[in-house]
Amino acid sequence: MKPVSDLVGLSPGVRGQLTRALALGALGGAAGVAGYVCVAMAVGELFAAQPSGSALAWWVSFALVGLVVSFGSRWLAEQVAHHASFELEVVLRRRLADALAKMPLGVVQRLGSGRIKKVMQDDVAALHNVVADAMPFFGAVAAQPIAALIALGIVQWKLLIVVLLVVPVAMVSFSLMARDYTTQRAKYNDANENVNAAVVEFVQGMPVVRTFDDGRTSFRRFSDSVDAFTEAIGAWTATSRTASVFNKLVIVPLPTLLVIAAAGVPMLALDWITAPELLLGLLIGAMPIEAISPLMHLTNYVNDSKAGAVRIGELLAIPPLPEPASPRVPSDSSVSLRGVTFSYSTDRGAPVLSDVDIEIPAGTVCALVGPSGSGKSTVARLIPRFYDVDEGSVRVGGVDVRDMRSEVLLQHVALVFQDPFLIEGTIAENIRLGRPGATDAEVEAAARAAAAHDFIVTELQDGYDSQVGERGGRLSGGQRQRITIARAILSDAQIVVLDEATAFTDPESEAAIQDAIARLTKGRTVLVIAHRLSTVVDVDRIVVLDNGKVVERGKHPDLVAANGRYAALWARHEQASTWGLVGNRAEDLLAGSSDKKDVKL
Secondary structure (H helix, E strand, O other): OHHHHHHHOOOHHHHHHHHHHHHHHHHHHHHHHHHHHHHHHHHHHHOOOOOOHHHHHHHHHHHHHHHHHHHHHHHHHHHHHHHHHHHHHHHHHHHHHHHHHHOOHHHHHHHOHHHHHHHHHHHHHHHHHHHHHHHHHHHHHHHHHHHHHHHHHHHOHHHHHHHHHHHHHHHHHHHHHHOOHHHHHHHHHHHHHHHHHHHHHHHHOHHHHHHHHOOHHHHHHHHHHHHHHHHHHHHHHHHHHHHHHHHHHHOOHHHHHHHHHHHHHHHHHOOOOOHHHHHHHHHHOOHHHHOHHHHHHHHHHHHHHHHHHHHHHHHHHOOOOOOOOOOOOOOOOOEEEEEEEEOOOOOOOOOOEEEEEEEEOOOOEEEEEOOOOOOHHHHHHHOOOOOOOOEEEEEEOOEEHHHOOHHHHHHHEEEEEOOOOOOOOEHHHHHHOOOOOOOHHHHHHHHHHOOOHHHHHHHOOOHHHOEOOHHHOOOOHHHHHHHHHHHHHHHOOOEEEEEOOOOOOOHHHHHHHHHHHHHHHOOOEEEEEOOOHHHHOOOOEEEEEEOOEEEEEEOHHHHHHHOOHHHHHHHHHHHHHOOOOOOHHHHHHHHOOOOOOOOOO
């Protein structure tokens, strides 16, 4: 329970409200017992040898007051607890959003949108049961049996002894139900998560499944996951079947009432107790036993919330990106990496970059080339400080990026990646992310410069007010990329990082994007992550990476003449550029022929 209480402690106001809810719940439970005691006394007064009308009226009045206070206190406890629950959700989501905003961007990317969504939405919502329902519930089920035992002890201790003889049996039943709960619950959760993952895989991969798999392999994984889930439920049920039956026989009011009646009727016959006392025992004697079952449900609430509370705590515990005490401002748009060594793993495993030195003077264009996995994209992400380097320094305008405020650094760097990302909203809202205070005219000017204005006003029904859909799903890849370029143009950043912005676009879109990039990069410092070497033959300098190290640098002609790593890459590029379908088999392939054995590259 400690992780949940720690999260509640983030808001003193919430903690105070929950304390009040707990107290109100306890008051409701105790008042209910007091009401039943007064009911028993009123009934006893009715059957007295000489009933007193005033005494009867008083007992009835007290009973009504007790029952009304019980109902009102419990209702108010639920209202207070629900208000506290919603306030806690707001507090937690704001704390999480603030933590994400201050977290290194690379860490946010590594966490992934799925995990972050689960924590911010599902796990925070899972705390609702504990905060909104469990606290007043716990107050009532804790106070009510204690008050009942005290009342029995005061009115008739003999009946108290009878009830206390039943309590150990009920506790044994409770312990049997809780046996192996942690182990079985863990198996259930694992099997449930596997089913969810299999469902998502099967649905999201449906095009691939239908094309290559005909559903047998993928559906078998789903079917196996369901079978494992069923087995986990069956095993849990089997281990608790006897305890469950015993629990249903013991932790219910009727057996306790039968025990009280079996002991109370002879006592009444022997004049050891009075009729009102027996009635009181029947009214409230089962309350201590009845409270055990709600406590089991409360335990389930707490256990369900623990895992979510732990995940929330882990996310909040991720240290923020350190900000300088005395921030500095870059003097120009130059970029340099000096002796940079970097590893993604927290235990400083094999470095992705080793002793990398790169100098990009202001206003020049530098291309990073190299085989896949050589560290090109890592360099691009170190410049806007998605991560901090392990050794060395990354400098912008002569200033170590760690000595700059994050928002200042990001104002100087515009990023355009090969997988463009748009938020769910309008075209204008996505472009305006580059400069939130920009006017409509400035947004349109940026779109024109990015070759996006024409398709926005001619192909989209609502123009700049058109919704882009989730992750920009209503737009084509080329359209999304031009929107991201318009955003970068609007930001007016003097340093531009391009990670093969035309990698996945069609020829028509590529031509438009290349024109847009030319306008974006004019007069700016540019770092290009190049996969197609033909696009960087005219840049000011080329840096060749291999296995996280700089192996060559220079201009295209000089590197080709050096006959080194770049020359080998260039030779492969030229060879690949001549690949194509030859012979009549090309026509057959385009016509949909199934016999492709003669197709050559």
